[in-house]
Amino acid sequence: MKVAIVGAGAIGAYVGAALHRAGADVHLIARGPHLAAMRQHGVRVHSPRGDWTARVHATDRPADVGPVDHVFLGLKAHSYAACGPLVEPLMHEETSVIAAQNGIPWWYFHRHGGPHDGQRLESVDPGGSVSAVLAPKRAIGCVVYAATELEGPGVVRHLEGTRFSIGEPDRSRSARCTEFSDAMVAGGLKCPVEPELRDDIWIKLLGNISFNPISALTRATMLQMCRHRSTRQVIELMMRETLAVAHALGCRPDISVERRLAGAERVGEHRTSTLQDLEKGKPLELDVLLAAVVELADITGVEVPTLRTVDAISDLLARGVAA
Known part of the structure; x- marks a missing residue:
């Protein structure tokens, strides 16, 4: 081979x-x-x-x-x-x-x-x-x-x-x-x-779609995001909206929001790859993480107000890095 x-x-x-x-x-x-x-x-x-x-x-x-x-x-x-x-x-x-x-x-x-x-x-x-x-x-x-x-x-x-x-x-x-x-x-x-690899895609995406853009916007580690009550609530909303899109497409990722948050908190003071790219002045890989799910929400008719808001703000950040 x-x-x-x-x-x-x-x-x-x-x-x-x-x-x-x-x-x-x-x-x-x-x-x-x-x-x-x-x-x-x-x-x-x-x-x-x-x-x-x-x-x-x-x-x-x-x-x-x-x-x-x-x-x-x-x-x-x-x-x-x-x-x-x-x-x-x-x-x-x-x-x-x-x-x-x-x-x-x-x-x-x-x-x-x-x-x-x-x-x-x-x-x-x-x-x-x-x-x-x-x-x-x-x-x-x-x-x-x-x-x-x-x-x-x-x-x-x-x-x-x-x-x-x-x-x-x-x-x-x-x-x-x-x-x-x-x-x-x-x-x-x-x-x-x-x-059913698409189920795995959504399981991994559940964390990437929320922690990655939020970390870039706040410069926070995984632990900091999980332990800041208001930020944790935003991340939870993003995850629930993401699961709704996955379900509308026929996928059934076998993980709960609570379990995903608990796993992220155990990671500790880790900086996401998106935050590391931001700190190095590299392009931010957010289209496939966030914009794509907003597009899928449009296709399926699922309401994703939190994802739309974070997508709009993080897109402005990404454009600034690319400029």
Whole structure:
């Protein structure tokens, strides 16, 4: 099995190192000092499960890699429309794209079934620009429950979790999903193939849609947001509105608002990825987290006043960062 990791940052390099350990033919696509360090020393993983190093091929030239069986995307969702030059040399007719993104993916209604089958979401696929580069038929969904960070160039700190749930948009258990799952498991990770992966998407989104924008607006940690009574109430409203949209689309995420809040509080003084991006002056990945759910609310007729308010304010913040 030949795999290219496009955007081999903290998550991508961790996955690539695990697949390499399983015997897959892995190629990391990266750049800058991080690329140089991986070329010289390999991917060095520091983890509570034990430290290890994987001598994985790393390059900034996808054309030197050629067509692969699976492309694992570690890029932020707002980079997808422009990633054509990175992914096109890696594609053959059957190449799959496994996108490790938060939020609502561009393929959400591909082979969905029901009244919205095939519908495009403008917030995540503006003008079809993402689908033009990453054809929905190639997509395998992926929900990441692992937490990692780059401790330095070429050095991945694995904090917790090893689960990467994957699934086909049409809910089938395909050979390509099984192949990728088996390799991930052989590399020491959990990779269940979930027929109803959209339920997992909503479970993960329940926290991202609320804590991420609120943290960027307030500069607060998870613990601070959970323990500030009024902010906690706003987050609870956002979560309940999100669940209402999920239910209107036929999904039944198996988690309660109370359980999600309790889990977030246990995380402690953690700064969300959106807050970290804000502090670094990077674009904020809020369209797929928040704007997409507001668009889905419009499609389904669900009232989401709290989500609309936070979306309007956080969009102004995001535009200021991008300016």
